[in-house]
Amino acid sequence: MTTPSAIDAAPDRAARISAVTRRFGRGARWQPLEYLFWCLPVAAYFLFPGNYLLLSQIAITSLFALSLDLIFGYAGIISLGHAAFFGVGAYTVGLLGVRGVGDPLLGLALAALLAAVLGFLSSFLLLRGSELARLMVTLGVALMLYELANKFSDVTGGVDGIPGIEVKPVLGLFEFDLFGRVGYLYSVLVLFALFWLARRLVHSPFGQSLRGIRMNAERMPALGVPINRRLVAIYTVGAAYAGVAGALLAQTNQFVSLAVLSFENSADLLLILILGGTGRLYGGLIGAIVFIVAKHVLSDINPQYWHFWLGLALVLLVMFARGGILGTAAQWLESRRQRAQQAARAP
Amino acid sequence: MTIVFDGIAFGMLLFLISVGLSVTLGLMNFVNLAHGVFAMVGGYVCVILLNDQGVPFLATIPFAVMVPALLGVVLERLLYRRLYEASALDQVLFSLGLVFIAVATAHYFFGARQQPLQLPAFLSGQFHLPGLDVGIYRLFLVVAGLLVALLLQWAVVRTAFGARLRAAVDNQRTARGLGIDVNRVFMLTFALGSGLAGLGGALGVEILGMDPEFPVKYLVYFLIVVTVGGTGNILGSLYAALLLGVADVAGKYYVPQIGAFIIYAIMVVILIYRPQGLFGRAHH
Numbered sequence: 001m002t003t004p005s006a007i008d009a010a011p012d013r014a015a016r017i018s019a020v021t022r023r024f025g026r027g028a029r030w031q032p033l034e035y036l037f038w039c040l041p042v043a044a045y046f047l048f049p050g051n052y053l054l055l056s057q058i059a060i061t062s063l064f065a066l067s068l069d070l071i072f073g074y075a076g077i078i079s080l081g082h083a084a085f086f087g088v089g090a091y092t093v094g095l096l097g098v099r100g101v102g103d104p105l106l107g108l109a110l111a112a113l114l115a116a117v118l119g120f121l122s123s124f125l126l127l128r129g130s131e132l133a134r135l136m137v138t139l140g141v142a143l144m145l146y147e148l149a150n151k152f153s154d155v156t157g158g159v160d161g162i163p164g165i166e167v168k169p170v171l172g173l174f175e176f177d178l179f180g181r182v183g184y185l186y187s188v189l190v191l192f193a194l195f196w197l198a199r200r201l202v203h204s205p206f207g208q209s210l211r212g213i214r215m216n217a218e219r220m221p222a223l224g225v226p227i228n229r230r231l232v233a234i235y236t237v238g239a240a241y242a243g244v245a246g247a248l249l250a251q252t253n254q255f256v257s258l259a260v261l262s263f264e265n266s267a268d269l270l271l272i273l274i275l276g277g278t279g280r281l282y283g284g285l286i287g288a289i290v291f292i293v294a295k296h297v298l299s300d301i302n303p304q305y306w307h308f309w310l311g312l313a314l315v316l317l318v319m320f321a322r323g324g325i326l327g328t329a330a331q332w333l334e335s336r337r338q339r340a341q342q343a344a345r346a347p
Numbered sequence: 348m349t350i351v352f353d354g355i356a357f358g359m360l361l362f363l364i365s366v367g368l369s370v371t372l373g374l375m376n377f378v379n380l381a382h383g384v385f386a387m388v389g390g391y392v393c394v395i396l397l398n399d400q401g402v403p404f405l406a407t408i409p410f411a412v413m414v415p416a417l418l419g420v421v422l423e424r425l426l427y428r429r430l431y432e433a434s435a436l437d438q439v440l441f442s443l444g445l446v447f448i449a450v451a452t453a454h455y456f457f458g459a460r461q462q463p464l465q466l467p468a469f470l471s472g473q474f475h476l477p478g479l480d481v482g483i484y485r486l487f488l489v490v491a492g493l494l495v496a497l498l499l500q501w502a503v504v505r506t507a508f509g510a511r512l513r514a515a516v517d518n519q520r521t522a523r524g525l526g527i528d529v530n531r532v533f534m535l536t537f538a539l540g541s542g543l544a545g546l547g548g549a550l551g552v553e554i555l556g557m558d559p560e561f562p563v564k565y566l567v568y569f570l571i572v573v574t575v576g577g578t579g580n581i582l583g584s585l586y587a588a589l590l591l592g593v594a595d596v597a598g599k600y601y602v603p604q605i606g607a608f609i610i611y612a613i614m615v616v617i618l619i620y621r622p623q624g625l626f627g628r629a630h631h
Contacts, residue, residue: 078435128619130623132372132574140611144612151604305451307451314447315426317444318441319429
């Protein structure tokens with residue numbers, strides 16, 4: 001009885017392998033849907049001219065979520081303290097601005113550098129231990145920074161934050177205006193540039209090895225991949241991305257508050273990424289759009305109870321749509337494709 | 348000395364609330380960030396009965412245990428049970444969602460203010476020993492905490508139920524094969540943990556306060572107790588809670604400039620050297 005099933009299985013398996021290799025090749029090339037997606041920020045610029053501040057918040061949160069996706073979605077490092085790097089970036093710009101160094105791009109670079117240094121140092125704390133220990137260590141690092149920023153109020157302004165950060169025009173040409181028009185374009189361009197870079201990164205052999213580590217950490221050393229070095233590297237990159245996001249927020253708002261380092265910031269971010277779907281780059285972006293628009297709309301109705309709906313959405317998400325928006329959509333497409341195949345195969 | 352004593356009393360409270368989390372997290376492998384919600388329910392039951400119905404403080408305690416325990420049973424049956432096999436991340440998100448819902452609900456019904464609590468006369472006040480001021484209520488907390496710790500340790504190690512629980516955790520399939528109703532054991536354990544959280548919440552109103560943000564505010568403390576103590580280890584949780592309580596009170600007293608920084612730093616250092624916690628068994 002085993003022979004017929006073995007014969008059946010063989011072409012199935014070959015088909016599956018070729019499908020996988022095809023998908024790898026396809027993944028690296030830009031898809032039509034992706035072009036379409038990047039038309040969104042352009043369309044939004046013309047459609048919602050009164051909402052540039054909200055739009056740039058979406059762009060910045062997208063970048064922040066993208067940074068978490070790099071370390072969590074691709075390398076599988078779960079973090080409840082990603083706000084630490086966001087906060088470092090924001091405070092870098094804030095402190096530079098107070099001292100009169102207001103060049104935006106220089107600010108971004110320094111924010112990325114400092115956040116990367118912190119990410120590099122703290123990544124070594126994450127190489128050991130279970131998921132729970134990682135959760136607690138990332139949370140602990142962020143909380144420590146929060147406490148420091150809170151207590152060294154002569155430097156950071158404590159609870160009051162740093163208001164009125166001076167930001168010079170971008171490239172000396174485009175001055176940040178009151179309506180956030182330049183701020184929005186600037187944020188979107190930075191987001192796009194870093195997204196493009198991240199996309200190159202995850203489709204490179206380096207990115208593939210990260211995925212391998214997430215899927216099977218025991219097998220990767222046998223393939224000659226130094227796991228720890230890879231994890232340190234991606235954690236550092238993720239931290240730098242988060243630092244840039246924080247710096248963007250500080251520059252477009254010209255204000256830094258303690259909230260950038262808070263637990264809520266880390267937790268919300270994790271929710272955004274999960275909501276959109278992990279390990280797909282676009283998940284964080286779509287999650288950010290949905291989350292911030294929903295927050296905006298629901299807070300307008302009643303600011304206090306917006307968290308109720310958020311909580312409900314989370315519970316339902318975990319119960320019924322594990323992969324987030326993109327994951328669920330992909331599953332649905334896949335099952336439809338399979339059904340179509342079966343229908344075609346049936347006489 | 349007074350600081351040490353206050354720290355111990357604070358630690359006992361943390362222990363009472365966290366031990367339930369230690370059980371669900373360590374024995375049932377469920378990362379339940381919503382554990383503070385049960386403590387909050389217990390706290391609110393206590394203050395509402397006391398202030399609105401005029402029930403004496405000690406008489407509210409059984410209700411403060413029963414209501415969260417029942418809530419625990421309902422939630423376990425309806426929701427938690429489906430996620431025992433899920434990843435830690437799913438559990439984190441799910442329980443975080445519950446926290447948000449609970450915080451908003453508490454806001455809706457009770458408002459954002461701190462709930463006042465008037466302790467009965469025989470539990471308030473303090474007496475003086477040489478070099479030590481003993482708050483009577485804090486002494487009461489210490490005694491209650493020790494009693495609960497001993498009872499729990501005895502229940503898990505010595506009773507048939509404890510044996511069934513440990514068997515169910517070590518190997519679910521074999522336990523089922525031996526005729527142990529694993530679902531029932533888990534449900535009862537969950538109820539016990541929630542009830543204890545309610546007890547801690549009610550006893551803690553005087554010291555920790557009670558407002559809708561309670562589950563978020565103290566979440567980190569509960570998690571620290573459990574991770575540092577080693578999950579699923581009752582005495583470990585007790586030691587960790589005491590350590591944390593004393594460190595927190597002493598840190599805030601001697602070096603208020605850096606506040607809670609100390610306990611976070613201690614936690615991170617401990618977890619780096621012993622990821623399974625101070626008293627935890629290594630993962631097998």
